[in-house]
Amino acid sequence: MSEAWVSKFYELKDVKISKEKNRIMIETSPDKIVDTCRFIITKLGIHHLVTITGIDEGEKICIIYHFWGQQNFVNLVVRIEKTNPRINSITRVVPGAIFYEAEVHDMLGVIFEGNSLMEGHLLLPDKYPCDLPPPLRKEANPEEIRRRMGLE
Amino acid sequence: MSSDESTERTLKETTAGLIQYSPEGLVPFGPVHPALKEPEYFKIILEGEKIVQIIPRIGYAHRGIERAAQDRTWVQAIYLVERICGICSFSHSLAFVQTVESLTEYEVPRRARYIRLIIAEMERIHSHLLWLGLVGYWTGFDTLFMWIWRDRERVLDLIEMITGNRVHKSYATITGVRRDLPENIERHVQSAMKYLSERVAFYKEIVNSEATILTRTKGVGWISPDVAIRLCPVGPLLRCMGFKRDVRVDDPYAAYDEIVPEVKTSTDSDALSLLNLRLEEIEDSIRMILDAITAIPTGPVKTTVPRTIPKGDAMGHVEAPRGELFYFVRSEGGSKPTRVKIRTPTLANILTATEMLKGHTLADVPVVLTAMDPCFGCMDRLTVIDLEEGKEWQVNGEQLRRYGIEWYKNNKRE
């Protein structure tokens, strides 16, 4: 990891950066997500998006975008409110993100504006009851999901 | 911005079929088709003979494992995640265990790291041989399928001698492996590897000279590397386009910093180059296993860890036989994980594989879909929609296989 590459990180504004072993965490706000992704692809030269993780933290939903390049994980961390889980999609910048965003949408109910797979389910069965919370939310109960889908 | 425009074009071309995806089966161009009554695995949209788009539906094997892992203790979760996939089960348990170890302060003993390398490479050999046999099966070359699966049994015998099971080995544990190598395993390993390297040389000759295989794989499934890199593929699919990326070399784990793999790439990104690439990877794995078994140090194979894992977030990845397998684990200091996120290599490759199939005929579907090495269930049932004739019908994998063999007997690809 060269000095020149490290110095590029300082061009980002309004972010919090921390580094530990081979992981770099960049915390930013949800409205800056597309610009920061574009920065990572063009300025840092990292093209490989590994996946997108969604975690229910109670009041907020934490979304982490994992990139891998130059022998480091570069992770983008954003937090959105659970009451209004909307965020811009990065598929214009990284077309490969389409399935990862659709998975977070299915499992946690986050809406990625601009992603074309937001209607219908990618992984869950079609008869998943729409009044039940998505399965990875804290308030979802597997027993109740089983009962409502008719699985004994 | 011009780079956004070119991304816009890539995205439109790739996801043109996905834009109106829903289980009701709407198609973006041509006449609208009647609602399909049940969700299918793959929808293939044809215009005449050529494939225009493939729409994948991937919920067939969704079981809810990420949610179930939150109800299991750390050790119980190892047994759960290794049953995500039967073919690369050790890669799953190894990735999970390595991610959890990075949250603790414990070091993995050196002997355990060598043993993990040996089992991981044996699994790579078994998976690539399995895949090669399936390619023979799908192209109608049944004899090749039977020969290869008979040779694969030698590797499964070795795995059973060391770990006790053929498929779900339950061998990796947090900071080490569960039991040591048996005595006198060296001569079994050396004789099996000698037999396998002769057979692999024979299969390389067949693959590059048999007309059945050459007509169906040479030039089939080509994709431009510049388009593909934006779809983020992994594994042999990425390496056959010329990108030299392998997790074992970019981010060494187990004993890969001491026994270094040779990363093979190729520049023609078609199905034939994937065949040759995987055969070369088997040869490299044989070399690494023989080096490891002679250089393995003595010492303990595991250490004792407490039942709770310290608080933190961790990420880890390994090179499974199909590509990069990624795990994210969050612990809040308890005896159960709070969140486990798994990204399998097949999910990363689906988009690239559907791109590769545009412009080909229905008879090429089995070979190209198998070339990206998906799980079995993907090919079980497909719906074919023909835009010109205005009709749709359903085929299953076996019918598609026989259609492909018949088509290539009577036609030639132009």
Add this chain to the structure above:
Amino acid sequence: MRISLKSWARKNSLWLFHVNAASCNGCDIEFVASLTPRYDIERLGAQLVPSPKHADVLVVAGTVNPLMRERLKRIYEQMPEPKYVIALGACAGGGGVMKGCYNVSHGVDKVIPVDLYVPGCPPRPEAIIYGLMKLRNKIEGIEK
């Protein structure tokens, strides 16, 4: 022991149709391995067929998730009588290690009637052959 010609013919040529109902593929690869030269169930007259309309025996492996339940029922209805069902592996037997997950059925017998359970995770090819022999005896026993 006398055996009718019909049941002798049936038990010696079992045609199998294999369904992967949301499994990890471990049971499937052990089942396909039992067709390969080392274990070779084809010498018992068993062979794989492409359509349930030609099959005598339905071999189901995997946790049956909601996407697969209707399909499995429909495949079972398409098979002509007499038909038998083998539940392969721990997941098909009663849920296995996936018990409690929100998207699985606890066993194939919640969807269709099962004639033979082959336990194991996954069952070895030898266990699958043993299971087939037991099925043959069952066929002979029913139609004496």
